[in-house]
Amino acid sequence: xxxxxxxxxxxxxxxxxxxxxxxxxxxxxxxxxxxxxxxxxxxxxxxxxxxxxxxxxxxxxxxxxxxxxxxxxxxxxxxxxxxxxxxxxxxxxxxxxxxxxxxxxxxxxxxxxxxxxxxxxxxxxxxxxxxxxxxxxxxxxxxxxxxxxxxxxxxxxxxxxxxxxxxxxxxxxxxxxxxxxxxxxxxxxxxxxxxxxxxxxxxxxxxxxxxxxxxxxxxxxxxxxxxxxxxxxxxxxxxxxxxxxxxxxxxxxxxxxxxxxxxxxxxxxxxxxxxxxxxxxxxxxxxxxxxxxxxxxxxxxxxxxxxxxxxxxxxxxxxxxxxxxxxxxxxxxxxxxxxxxxxxxxxxxxxxxxxxxxxxxxxxxxxxxxxxxxxxxxxxxxxxxxxxxxxxxxxxxxxxxxxxxxxxxxxxxxxxxxxxxxxxxxxxxxxxxxxxxxxxxxxxxxxxxxxxxxxxxxxxxxxxxxxxxxxxxxxxxxxxxxxxxxxxxxxxxxxxxxxxxxxxxxxxxxxxxxxx
Numbered sequence: 001x002x003x004x005x006x007x008x009x010x011x012x013x014x015x016x017x018x019x020x021x022x023x024x025x026x027x028x029x030x031x032x033x034x035x036x037x038x039x040x041x042x043x044x045x046x047x048x049x050x051x052x053x054x055x056x057x058x059x060x061x062x063x064x065x066x067x068x069x070x071x072x073x074x075x076x077x078x079x080x081x082x083x084x085x086x087x088x089x090x091x092x093x094x095x096x097x098x099x100x101x102x103x104x105x106x107x108x109x110x111x112x113x114x115x116x117x118x119x120x121x122x123x124x125x126x127x128x129x130x131x132x133x134x135x136x137x138x139x140x141x142x143x144x145x146x147x148x149x150x151x152x153x154x155x156x157x158x159x160x161x162x163x164x165x166x167x168x169x170x171x172x173x174x175x176x177x178x179x180x181x182x183x184x185x186x187x188x189x190x191x192x193x194x195x196x197x198x199x200x201x202x203x204x205x206x207x208x209x210x211x212x213x214x215x216x217x218x219x220x221x222x223x224x225x226x227x228x229x230x231x232x233x234x235x236x237x238x239x240x241x242x243x244x245x246x247x248x249x250x251x252x253x254x255x256x257x258x259x260x261x262x263x264x265x266x267x268x269x270x271x272x273x274x275x276x277x278x279x280x281x282x283x284x285x286x287x288x289x290x291x292x293x294x295x296x297x298x299x300x301x302x303x304x305x306x307x308x309x310x311x312x313x314x315x316x317x318x319x320x321x322x323x324x325x326x327x328x329x330x331x332x333x334x335x336x337x338x339x340x341x342x343x344x345x346x347x348x349x350x351x352x353x354x355x356x357x358x359x360x361x362x363x364x365x366x367x368x369x370x371x372x373x374x375x376x377x378x379x380x381x382x383x384x385x386x387x388x389x390x391x392x393x394x395x396x397x398x399x400x401x402x403x404x405x406x407x408x409x410x411x412x413x414x415x416x417x418x419x420x421x422x423x424x425x426x427x428x429x430x431x432x433x434x435x436x437x438x439x440x441x442x443x444x445x446x447x448x449x450x451x452x453x454x455x456x457x458x459x460x461x462x463x464x465x466x467x468x469x470x471x472x473x474x475x476x477x478x479x480x481x482x483x484x485x486x487x488x489x490x491x492x493x494x495x496x497x498x499x500x501x502x503x504x505x506x507x508x509x510x511x512x513x514x515x516x
Contacts, residue, residue: 009107010359024222026424054156060213063292072225072426082510089158090434090501092363097497102359104339106496109137110351114341121338122378123155123309131312131334134354134375138316141358143373145319148312149392151385153378155309156180158338159302161275162247166190167512168288175246175275176260176339176479177303178230179381182271184244188300189213189273190304191243195282198229207283213297216242217282223474231264231375234274244273246466248282251474256280259478260337262381273301311335314375318357318366320507327396329403330356330499330508333379333452340482344473348410348487348495349466350375367402367507376452379407386452390459402513405450409470411488415442416502419449420462428464431505438494442467462513464502466495 096102099507105416113133120127131148156179163173195215196202202209202216214237216229227250237245249259258276265271288295314334322324332349353463357373360366380386390397402420415435418428429443448454449465457463468491477484506513 032191043191048317049477066171075426086505089273093500094437094497097493104489106351106355106492110347111484116344119338119342122153122381123333123404128334130315135315136403139323141423143316146230146316147221151311151377151388153311153384155306157304158429164235164298165299168293172275173281174258175277176258178303179262181303181304184273184301188298189243190298191295193295195286200307204441214242215246215285217248217286226250228263234263234272238270247276249276254279257479261478275515313375313377313389316373318371320368320370321366322368326399327372328369328401329372330503332406333376334378337478339480343484344408344482344486349406350498355496359435359500364379367504369507371507383452386455390455397459399460403456404452404464405453406466409468409473410492412469412491413495413498414467415440417444417446417449417465417467419446419457421514422515424462440498460515
């Protein structure tokens, strides 16, 4: 049976790499997947006898060594030469932003902005004042078609929030309520506590959970894997009769600092208050419970969900010289949480997207297609600005050649992450070679390269994200630590240069990026 499966797996590999001696080179991807599924099926389900005495003898199997051909080897030499021809333009951009008149500008503009406005939570007047400021700034940068596009957004307001351990000893706990959370009843909730390590333990101890405050002391694996506790922990706890949840902050590192974020209530499940606590406090409560102590916490959260408000996506352009209706978007989000300054998330991404366009305008570089900067609003409350933008512009998306998003840090740039067809990826691999002076030539193919731009990707638009040395990003993410101290002027310059070069070249190429 092993040989049967071996032959099938070889056929599958042949389908992928196109070995004509083993399989029809026209074998479709679906057929290849069927072969692999067949090869992974248990012997008994296929009707084979898998007993010890069932042996298939094969004298020999001859397989030519695979020719692991570069999938980009068929990229037109004309395209390769055209992209390489942008070297002088790229060097002009590098010189201007790294040692010329734009040196330090992104940092200076960002620091002025975040020091002036601070946090910019969705629904606040402060966010709208910040949007007014950015629209005025982009006009002063002499960009084209500067305007705001209205967006209906949620309006959640953080009120007084306190949590105190009152048994077995007194201790104040640092908390941050989660976006959309309901508040506690007047006077708060005083209740016994159950600490669990995750959803499985919660289900195992469901009877104990009734009438308690549930503390999730989940281990941090990665942001993508662990954020589910912040997003849905309140739902799962409510299903077993809990009164509230306190979630260990979704971060690998802490200095007694809670991190906030959005939760996602579901219908037909009681909405209970939910907040994040620091790693230190979550682990303390776990250790006390392990010692056999009976824990009691008093929780007060005066948070409120109000009527929706109107905000705006902020838009500016350099209109294309030949194909003005064809668009390349560079973007970040302008809103933030109501803690810290929102310098890293996502002030940096927003400002490299604005300064890249200002830099190109300053250098009088006008690409074939229109380059459009968009600063999304209400990203933190569910990608609201981007979602409504795509809905409003759905009939135009066929003319969107690419969309860039920076929302995972603006530290030292390493290259570009890309989501799109393999043919488009081959073009992008050539583009990142232009970033060699910055040592930022890493190309990573991915199906998921952003949050806001996910709506564009779903419609087939190729997408880019800034790949940067952001190992410490989640140390500061959604916390009081997200301030200008996190940012570095030289790294912001390099990120601005990467954004300007890559978006300009993609917008100026003689060919569109091929779609799937």
